[in-house]
Amino acid sequence: MKTFNYHTPKDIKEASKLASTSSAFLAGGMTSIPSMKLGLATYKDIIDIKHIKKLSGIKVSGKTVTIGATTKHAEVANSKDVKKAIPSLAKLAGGIGDAQVRNRGTVGGSIANNDPSACYPSACMALNAIIHTNNRKIEAAKFFKGMFETALKKGEIIEAVVFNIPDKSNYQKHPNPASRYAIVGVYLAKYKKEVNVAITGAKPVVYVDKDLSKALSNSFSVSAIDGIKLDSSEMNSDIHASGDFRASLVVTYAKKAVEAC
Amino acid sequence: MTKVTIEVNGKKVSKDVPDHTILSVFLRDNLNLTGTHVGCDTSQCGACVVHVDGKSIKSCSTLAADINGSKVTTIEGLVKDGKMHPMQEAFKKMHGLQCGFCTPGMVMSAIDLLQNKKNPNDTEIREWLEGNICRCTGYQNIVAAVKEAASKM
Incomplete structure (x- = not known):
């Protein structure tokens, strides 16, 4: 791994000040450290933000669940409050990587990295999440660019x-x-007036499938989406699964999600 | 350079190392604790699992500087008064290893499992050991060893 300077700022202001075009913020490091070791990324400065206490923690209020950026996957998976408020979110966190990755990896790191196959972005999209930064609030739909x-x-x-x-x-x-x-990952969320079906793993970036969401908003049943054929031309195709297979998986897993609701 | 001061297996150590020093390198090269193995070096195989403040983590994907002030337990720290840890005993008794390369990580990971769940079933053991890869045993005896340890701990 190439050398870098390691910083542990005390607060967000100091962390932000240290940032440059050749720096990266470090949270759990479960992607960034292997990437640096493989030479896929190099930085002059690594700014470790996980020692800033304010950034970690889980808070459930009436209508929302707020998860601090450096809260670890294991904490979300085991949180009684999250399990009660949004059980599927705890389940998602408990299925990321393995036990050791969940002991280090964080929600902020996951969405900042925006891996096309990561789990958390789909939860953000389906649950109409708002991403709070030190400067502004960003809707999930406007956060994941590519x-x-x-x-x-x-x-x-x-x-x-x-x-x-x-x-x-x-x-x-x-x-x-x-x-x-x-x-392929399918996150389905049903609200009073809408159903969101967010898909990860299938395309270069997480998205809400309009056909599935619309069909389920009209009628929340497996039969409502049975037989829907998705366009596979923009889907990822690789050694693990062809685009056609992914298109088929999305519908299959959307049906499973409806059944499990 | 960064001064890394941590407690390893009950002993306080302090070393000046380059900022980008990985914990597995710190343990093996700086402290000569070669029981922690490095297999894939990209956090897939789990041979490098150690405990930091009681929780299992992959030491090949953690910076030494990042855990400054923490307590680390490696496979070498499990022996008490010359006696192996019940998990080590169980791996020996149930033939939970062949070449032994993955074993330090398996043992450290399995101990963390029992900290979280006292009597895990086969599925829970296999799920927990998802991040530990063994190319010899076929896992059957590893699962048997964890169950044996659970009955003794």
């Missing part, structure tokens, strides 16, 4: 993610057996 690309600007730090508690929700994942990343 493959490994987000709306975050230089020096901007995610402070917390606010999820809206749905009436019903479920997350279904077809995991890569080695990495546990989603070959």
